[in-house]
Amino acid sequence: MKPGIGPIDRCSMDYLVQHLLQTRARSDVGREALVDGATRLTYAELERLSNRLGNALAGMGIRRGDRVATFFRKSADEVAAIFAILKAGGAFVPVNPLLLPPQVSHILNDCRVTAVITDPAGLEFLKEMFASVESLRLVLARGARGSSEDRWRSVDLSPLLAEGNDAVPPDLCLSIDLACIIYTSGSTGRSKGVMLSHGNILASARLGSSYLDYRLDDRILSILPFSFDYGLFQLTSAFLHGACLVLCTFRFPGEIVDLLRRERINGLGGVPTLWSLLTEKRSPLHQGVLPHLRYITNSGAALPQAVLRALRAALPDTRIYLMYGMTEAFRTTFLPPEEIDRRPGSIGKPLPDVEIYLVNDKGEPCAEDEIGELVHRGPTVSMGYWGQPEATERMFRPNPFAPPELRHAERVCYSGDLVKRDADGFLYFVGRRDAQLKCSGYRVSPTEVEEVLYETGLLREVAAIGVPDELLGHTIRVFASPRDGREVRVDELLDFCGRRMPRYMIPRRIDILDDLPKTGSGKINYPLLRQRAAAPGEPRGND
Amino acid sequence: MSGADGFDATILAFLRDRFPFARQRSVTRNDSLLESGIVDSLGVLELVEFLERTFGISITEEDLVPKNFDSVGRMVDLVVQKRAGRGAAE
Numbered sequence: 001m002k003p004g005i006g007p008i009d010r011c012s013m014d015y016l017v018q019h020l021l022q023t024r025a026r027s028d029v030g031r032e033a034l035v036d037g038a039t040r041l042t043y044a045e046l047e048r049l050s051n052r053l054g055n056a057l058a059g060m061g062i063r064r065g066d067r068v069a070t071f072f073r074k075s076a077d078e079v080a081a082i083f084a085i086l087k088a089g090g091a092f093v094p095v096n097p098l099l100l101p102p103q104v105s106h107i108l109n110d111c112r113v114t115a116v117i118t119d120p121a122g123l124e125f126l127k128e129m130f131a132s133v134e135s136l137r138l139v140l141a142r143g144a145r146g147s148s149e150d151r152w153r154s155v156d157l158s159p160l161l162a163e164g165n166d167a168v169p170p171d172l173c174l175s176i177d178l179a180c181i182i183y184t185s186g187s188t189g190r191s192k193g194v195m196l197s198h199g200n201i202l203a204s205a206r207l208g209s210s211y212l213d214y215r216l217d218d219r220i221l222s223i224l225p226f227s228f229d230y231g232l233f234q235l236t237s238a239f240l241h242g243a244c245l246v247l248c249t250f251r252f253p254g255e256i257v258d259l260l261r262r263e264r265i266n267g268l269g270g271v272p273t274l275w276s277l278l279t280e281k282r283s284p285l286h287q288g289v290l291p292h293l294r295y296i297t298n299s300g301a302a303l304p305q306a307v308l309r310a311l312r313a314a315l316p317d318t319r320i321y322l323m324y325g326m327t328e329a330f331r332t333t334f335l336p337p338e339e340i341d342r343r344p345g346s347i348g349k350p351l352p353d354v355e356i357y358l359v360n361d362k363g364e365p366c367a368e369d370e371i372g373e374l375v376h377r378g379p380t381v382s383m384g385y386w387g388q389p390e391a392t393e394r395m396f397r398p399n400p401f402a403p404p405e406l407r408h409a410e411r412v413c414y415s416g417d418l419v420k421r422d423a424d425g426f427l428y429f430v431g432r433r434d435a436q437l438k439c440s441g442y443r444v445s446p447t448e449v450e451e452v453l454y455e456t457g458l459l460r461e462v463a464a465i466g467v468p469d470e471l472l473g474h475t476i477r478v479f480a481s482p483r484d485g486r487e488v489r490v491d492e493l494l495d496f497c498g499r500r501m502p503r504y505m506i507p508r509r510i511d512i513l514d515d516l517p518k519t520g521s522g523k524i525n526y527p528l529l530r531q532r533a534a535a536p537g538e539p540r541g542n543d
Numbered sequence: 544m545s546g547a548d549g550f551d552a553t554i555l556a557f558l559r560d561r562f563p564f565a566r567q568r569s570v571t572r573n574d575s576l577l578e579s580g581i582v583d584s585l586g587v588l589e590l591v592e593f594l595e596r597t598f599g600i601s602i603t604e605e606d607l608v609p610k611n612f613d614s615v616g617r618m619v620d621l622v623v624q625k626r627a628g629r630g631a632a633e
Contacts, residue, residue: 503586
């Protein structure tokens, strides 16, 4: 981006995401900011690391507006990298570490990244794929050997973090500039990049945490990845309030419970799958006393009532907040703990500084109990989809209820979620307007699954549908017919999927049929396939 | 073929069937599953249910530690030990 004329100084105003860290580093020098296993960093230390790396990135040619991806299993390095990218004037693109090289390649190419910062395992995992990313110039990872490939060169991250220029890099951006792109799936095709401005992220940190009663010295456990909007929100809201973020990767519920106790965690955010794991019959959550755990928050998908009951039984003194939001508008509503019993299944009411419209098919406001599309208005409505003006116009439209003279001034977010409200204005999620699915908290487009299966070249028709699952939200089921009457083995299809897609996208079951059922107009009859999958006695998997 | 070899093959087949990374990296008996990220937290639960169902054992909270699940070999040891314990108790 070409620079214009900017201010002399930020005059203590926090208008960029990195200012959250800078302000804390100045006012609370010795306060703990981040825990990653044995690594403990104060705000001042993290500020120094990100200044060093930010200056180094600028020195290596990262410019204002450049996209830089991060690909990490949870680590303090990722947090330092995110702030360093912002300080160099770039936008960070946090990539879900569960993705496989084909999806990562799509993301890196789609937003034309200049650089990738990763961990040694990530470098090894993605190395061959990098050749497919034309815009890529730099790959930074600890222990990287500094080799030059065709287009990109690798740089060892360790010395860049160990010493360098510790001065705060000059602010290059405004609050309306791009800070981050989060990739997420819609109802069709490959994932799209949701563009978040500095202002969007700061607003979400403020309004999303306003009711959580943060206290200085709070300790927050971070399990969800920063590539997930709520995971990123935990980072920015913790730093807004001067709390300490404790990073956690786990395989066993016991590891989480251990960390909750050992690190005296006050707040924990999760998705339904995590709560199901934590309340599983063998989980030590049931015997544990966790006096410090003041609140937990659920997001990503609706929490099944049975899991909610189990959580309340295991954590009688912990407040439970149910949140609802989507990446495109970052944070939207929450249900306070005291309403959980009175309004089971409710997603609550809008956050402060958020307004919700429910709009029916005629484009009019819904009456009580009438189902309509949820439309979100407020400062967290994102900038739209990177490089996709048409998709952006569909989802982000002028405010239908503003006076005509104002209508062009603002965009509101049409969520695609069907919602109704009760007499007191509390909202209830009913379903999706389109075919988008949620699997283990991740949005999955059925057509993306279908496209991967078509790539085998073995199939004439493919239909992917979602099957509701208590633990996972949805699992994927596929019906397919072979090309040219050839014989197709289910295990060879699953093998192909295993190499091309993350685990949450892989079909739980594939049925091979001679022909897929059609509608009168000759299209695949999805409703009939859904009915068939829901029939009692239908097996869930191929095993 | 000893009994434990049979367990090996059964567990390996399940892993290759359900875990994409296991296919991609042609996992063998002693490869680390947890550190390498082949098996994630949800995967552990699937493995636990599979082992209980297939080998008729009961896995407790104390068994749910990385050392019992980090490789196919470790899981075989757990199954053998559980089945022996059950035999002794009967």
